[in-house]
Amino acid sequence: xxxxxxxxxxxxxxxxxxxxxxxxxxxxxxxxxxxxxxxxxxxxxxxxxxxxxxxxxxxxxxxxxxxxxxxxxxxxxxxxxxxxxxxxxxxxxxxxxxxxxxxxxxxxxxxxxxxxxxxxxxxxxxxxxxxxxxxxxxxxxxxxxxxxxxxxxxxxxxxxxxxxxx
Numbered sequence: 573x574x575x576x577x578x579x580x581x582x583x584x585x586x587x588x589x590x591x592x593x594x595x596x597x598x599x600x601x602x603x604x605x606x607x608x609x610x611x612x613x614x615x616x617x618x619x620x621x622x623x624x625x626x627x628x629x630x631x632x633x634x635x636x637x638x639x640x641x642x643x644x645x646x647x648x649x650x651x652x653x654x655x656x657x658x659x660x661x662x663x664x665x666x667x668x669x670x671x672x673x674x675x676x677x678x679x680x681x682x683x684x685x686x687x688x689x690x691x692x693x694x695x696x697x698x699x700x701x702x703x704x705x706x707x708x709x710x711x712x713x714x715x716x717x718x719x720x721x722x723x724x725x726x727x728x729x730x731x732x733x734x735x736x737x738x
């Protein structure tokens with residue numbers, strides 16, 4: 573009868589040098605690896621699109637709730653300023669998603685031209701008397717609130733599933 577420890581030692585390659593031994597894959601393993609990579613990439617992109625859709629829906633719902641609340645408690649002008657900023661935030665989120673989607677295939681890093689959208693909006697608000705900077709800026713940050721809500725929700729879901737597992 574053979575010891576399980578001895579079987580592990582015999583079955584795995586042992587090297588006395590500092591160099592790592594890396595097995596070379598066969599052509600069938602390489603083909604499986606390539607198909608696994610493609611499937612993994614498709615799954616990753618599918619998860620990305622689902623995440624984007626979820627963030628977009630949460631942002632739009634949150635925008636509607638805050639817009640109505642600001643209209644009730646302040647004025648229609650301030651609520652419309654908020655809505656302008658929130659719409660800009662949604663456009664920013666869409667531009668960010670497009671940029672992330674192209675990352676790795678066409679681009680190697682994210683562009684920073686999206687920030688020009690906010691800068692132009694703030695400059696427009698500072699020049700035009702009907703627009704107020706603070707509600708526009710807070711409206712723009714609505715997508716950030718969505719991200720915070722999403723992170724907190726995912727953290728609580730993962731914590732509750734860890735507690736349920738034996």
